[in-house]
Amino acid sequence: RHEDLDDIILTHFHPDHISGVPILLMQLWLLGRKSPLQVYGLHHCLTRIEDMMHASACKTWPGFFPVQFHPVPEQDNVLVLDNDDFRITSWPTRHFIPTIGLRIEVKTTGTIVGYSCDTEPIPNIVELSRGVDLLLHEAAGSGYGHSSAAQAGEIAAEARAKRLALIHYNVWETDPRPLINEARTTYSGPVELAVDFGEYPI
Ligand SMILES: [Zn+2]
Structure with a gap:
């Protein structure tokens, strides 16, 4: 509602x-x-x-x-929102313009979700993803301001994320499904492609 x-x-x-x-x-x-x-x-x-x-x-x-x-101050580990349901903190990412990634702690269940937002692979993304139950990580492709699926897997592995969902990947005239195997080259946990209107029980 x-x-x-x-x-x-x-x-x-x-x-x-x-x-x-x-x-x-x-x-x-x-x-x-x-x-x-x-x-x-x-x-x-x-x-x-x-x-x-x-x-x-x-x-x-x-x-x-x-x-x-x-x-929100452009600093590491800043408290963005704290209410009965969530405690959400942010870290600056490395993107074309000032950008934050998020760590979302669900108070009712204890579940933690990391969201890389748009970024190159940098230590801040490992920090916000440390031990998360679900990491939503972009896979727009390696290069300035973004990450590849393999780099997303590296972050997930280093942060010991329990599950990786790739997001923000190219779907224009290309099949994104091989990205799952690309991420598996660097991360041994479960990997999936996040989809629009997908539901992720937390
Ligand atoms: Zn962007």
Whole structure:
């Protein structure tokens, strides 16, 4: 239910990660949302989100709900969000623009999820992934600002992640399934391809 959405963490201001924000805000407004929405992210990202909202003229939407911004310092192991359900911390990644990866601790179950976001393989990603039950790691390909599936596997192995789900991989005119075997060359745990609208019980 849309009322269940209280908090949104934005990792960085790249279109494939944030372009849905204005339409999400409009949809929540059309559904009659009244309660404030909390938005977390780096200053670099949040100022641009504010610009997007300004461009969308959100303030002219009658009864538009409050959107409250929570800037996250661009430092290692920063507490982003701590509520009854989750404790979420962030680390800067190495990407084209300021970006954070996340470590999500589920308080009710004790499950821990790591999310590399977009990044080259750097020690910070091992840190945020240490001992996680599930590591969501990008596999856009090696090179500046990104990681290959084999590099994702290296991070998962070094962090002793219990399970690896590859995400942010190329699907344009290519079959991504070989990425699973590529990750298996460096990581011996279970590997899968994360899919849009996939559900991962935590
Ligand atoms: Zn990106």
